[in-house]
Amino acid sequence: MVILVTTRVNDSVKVSGLAIMGGTFDPVHNGHLRTAVEILDRYHYSNLKLIPCFQPVHKDRPSVLPQHRLDMARLAISGDARLSVDSREIDREGPSYSIDTLRDLREEIGPDESLIMVLGMDSFLSLPTWHKWQQIIKYAHLLVVSRPGWEPDLISELSGFCENYRAASSHELQCAPSGRVWFETLTPLGISSSMIRALARKNESIAYLLPEPVQKYIEQHQLYR
Ligand SMILES: Nc1ncnc2c1ncn2[C@@H]1O[C@H](COP(=O)(O)OP(=O)(O)OP(=O)(O)O)[C@@H](O)[C@H]1O
Numbered sequence: 001m002v003i004l005v006t007t008r009v010n011d012s013v014k015v016s017g018l019a020i021m022g023g024t025f026d027p028v029h030n031g032h033l034r035t036a037v038e039i040l041d042r043y044h045y046s047n048l049k050l051i052p053c054f055q056p057v058h059k060d061r062p063s064v065l066p067q068h069r070l071d072m073a074r075l076a077i078s079g080d081a082r083l084s085v086d087s088r089e090i091d092r093e094g095p096s097y098s099i100d101t102l103r104d105l106r107e108e109i110g111p112d113e114s115l116i117m118v119l120g121m122d123s124f125l126s127l128p129t130w131h132k133w134q135q136i137i138k139y140a141h142l143l144v145v146s147r148p149g150w151e152p153d154l155i156s157e158l159s160g161f162c163e164n165y166r167a168a169s170s171h172e173l174q175c176a177p178s179g180r181v182w183f184e185t186l187t188p189l190g191i192s193s194s195m196i197r198a199l200a201r202k203n204e205s206i207a208y209l210l211p212e213p214v215q216k217y218i219e220q221h222q223l224y225r
């Protein structure tokens, strides 16, 4: 039986549950933000937390200090009350393993609340290399979003995983606390942090790829030069 817990807030439907999106956010950009708001609009969750990592597990060291990445993420979300920034991975320091973060969040929200981890197709394709990857689904659902340039070309480990955990519909993610994988196609935005860093390094404009306050912050602090 499917039970959806909803409340009406200011005439719009809100679904009980928490969505998170982790990333290096070096810097945060409109590809991240548009993903977050499209998921909130489709799933009606009242909150999506952006969680900047301290030390990415499979990427080079970030180009700027964690505090700058955190400040930029906070500036970026100021226009949408449904978005928040969670500094737990930066506060924790060390390698930012998602399993640790999800375990923490699960303890905070309790065993029954839906927890959705949003990640782009590129991140999902690397899942079998993550720390304790097969346990992740015990704590959260995985909501995989399309990203230009990345096709769902699943290696055998991942296709077996999808066969086991793929939801029959997106509603299952709202109704169960964890344990399902679902794929969403979103507005394609071919923006990446590495593209922004490369433009800034060449002293070319980064306007309209990220929110203006973040662009100003980068200029003020002379980041990515
Ligand atoms: N344009 C985009 N569209 C959809 N998802 C995205 C987009 N950019 C990033 N993501 C997703 O957001 C999460 C965090 O991404 P991250 O902070 O590593 O940014 P990035 O642009 O991929 O960085 P970099 O270019 O430095 O590798 C990942 O799950 C990633 O797949």
Ligand SMILES: O=C(O)c1ccc[n+]([C@@H]2O[C@H](COP(=O)([O-])O)[C@@H](O)[C@H]2O)c1
Residues within 6 Å of the ligand: 021, 022, 023, 024, 025, 051, 053, 056, 057, 058, 059, 096, 097, 098, 099, 119, 123, 129, 130, 131
């Ligand atoms: O836990 C891991 O081993 C792990 C390995 C790679 C990526 N992640 C997480 O996946 C999210 C997106 O990662 P990335 O590298 O695409 O920025 C971010 O929250 C990372 O901490 C987590």
